[in-house]
Amino acid sequence: MNKRDDAPKDRGCLVAIIFFILGLGTLLPWNFFMTASMYFNNRLNTSEWRNGTITTRKEYYFNNWMTLLSQLPLLLFTLLNSFLYQRISERMRIAGSLVFILILFILTAVLVKIPMEEDRFFSITMATIWFINSFGAVLQGSLFGLVGLLPQRYSAFFMSGQGLAGTFAALAMILAIASDSDSETAALGYFITPCVGTLVTLISYMLLPKLEFARFYLDSKSKSYELETSSQLLPTDAVEGCEKTSDPSNGPVVNGNPNKGVNCVSEEEGCKQAILTLQTENVSTQKSSVLQVFKKIWVVAFCVTFVFTVTLSVFPAVTVDVKTVYGGNWEQYFIPVACFLIFNMMDFFGRISTLKFKWPSKESRLFPALVVSRVIFVPLLMMCNVQERRYLPVLFSNDGIFAAIMLIFSWSSGYCVCLSMTYAPQLVGPADGETAGALMTFFLSLGLSLGAAFSFPLRFLV
Incomplete structure (x- = not known):
């Protein structure tokens, strides 16, 4: 969508900043789990010792399973989101997904301090990855639809935020390693970071409707602007053929055909109403x-x-x-x-x-x-x-x-x-x-x- 001439200003670029944060928040889950692969591999790929020798070493292929169980729900729930779009409100899909992602990140942080047998830890981690990316898919699909209602440059801010999510996760991991803390404390601090990031993303989304610039584009009533601009698509004879003839019972006459059910106060208003009807029909046929x-x-x-x-x-x-x-x-x-x-x-x-x-x-x-x-x-x-x-x-x-x-x-x-x-x-x-x-x-x-x-x-x- 191009910027409208009657749109208010994005004061302080707050809407742009919010969509940058929203883009960052959508890919935080995937990037934090991916970057933490060393922590998970160290906890999973352990060896059993018996009589001073290694008896078994189980390979979990964590990176492969993590990648697969991250992307499969992304594919499935991207499709599901097309049905949820009509049945569940945008606020519920976006805010609800962020809340569940936050809860699952808190669970991941808590598990750092809980000793657990490797197979069970692997199963819980894979289930967490599946569900966290399922909610992430609904979140991402909903936000793509939301940012599409704004001028095109806001899509660039959103995608730039997504692009920076991985850098944010990598820097968090490097700082955790450089902290000289024990591995458990470093991992705990690392997973607390996306908890804070997800909370900031949720707060940013809740602030969006309070900004005039965002309300102007995101309000469903603003879609009527498409009908106003669509008059350029109409043939000129559609306007010229609007005879200024009005019948109180039948409404205006367009090209000799009565437009029943439209009552007009004046001939001019009758023509405008008839043209708007033609515009609506024209726009609907363009899709x-x-x-x-x-x-x-x-x-x-x-x-x-x-x-x-x-x-x-x-x-x-x-x-x-x-x-x-x-x-x-x-x-x-x-x-x-x-x-x-x-x-x-x-x-x-x-x-x-x-x-x-x-x-x-x-x-x-x-x-x-x-x-x-x-x-x-x-x-x-x-x-x-x-x-x-x-x-x-x-x-x-x-x-x-x-x-x-x-x-x-x-x-x-x-x-x-x-x-x-x-x-x-x-x-x-x-x-x-x-x-x-x-x-x-x-x-x-x-x-x-x-x-x-x-x-x-x-x-x-x-």
Whole structure:
């Protein structure tokens, strides 16, 4: 939606800041669980000792299961949200989801201090990940619909907040490690952080209706503006043909046909009412079917699916197992910095790069070619110093080479995703923007789920 001339000002950019926080809050759950993979792996992948020897060591494949059980509910509940949209109010979907996410994060923080057998801890953690991402999917889908009612630049603020969520989580992990506290205290402090972040997100959402700028766009009555502007779509003879003839019982006559049931005080008002009726009918006929919209955006839908399929197939399931060739203190910082911090920062910069330039164009065949070319990162990252490994050789053992590959890999991911999501509404008419957004959200979720599924065989092949 473009900015309306009669809109009030966003004083202090408060609405922009709130949508940035809301974007940050939607991806906090996924990023905090992903970045905390070292904590979970240390607690799960323990060995049993008997008579001074290791008798068994159970591999839980936490990173693979975490990725899969994060993305499957995202896909399922993105579909479910299309039904909830009509039956459950927006406030209930958004505020309710944030409350449940907050409760589940508090549970995760409490479990840090509770000793538990590994199998039970794994089951509870996986159930928590499933439910927290289910509520996150409803939250994200609802907020995408909400931000779509505002001018287009607010979508950029929202997506920028999402892009920064991972950086926020990575920095929290680095600070927890640097605190020199014992592992339990550091983990507890780490999981308290998203509790505070989710609470701030909830408060920010509750403040939104109190701001005049937000009320102007989010009030359902403002949608009548579409009817006012739609007069430009009408043929001129529809207005000229409105004969200034009025019959008190039947209403105005348009092109010789009585418009029954419309009583007019004057001939002029009768013509205005008849034109408004024509405008309403015209606008309603402009909306295309889902299949028609898909035919217009299928290329960018494929692009966003393929980008996330490639990204999630190796990150974090493969990249988190890369080992540094250096010892000492750097070893505990290596994955938080070289894997998570670099990925999330460059993904964020990739997203905001689309605000300055957009290449290739939405009609260019180079864009899908650029997206497909990212598949080269899969073998490149698999041939880094991933341990333990079974089949593939290590070609890039140096930390710097791994960091350089991660830098280009993550920047291109953020850039191509944001470009795909930006191009989709530009390929359809204004009336089909919401349908295009819903379709793109579905294909984004599909790409995440496919990437999570591919992470299992790819990690095994290493």
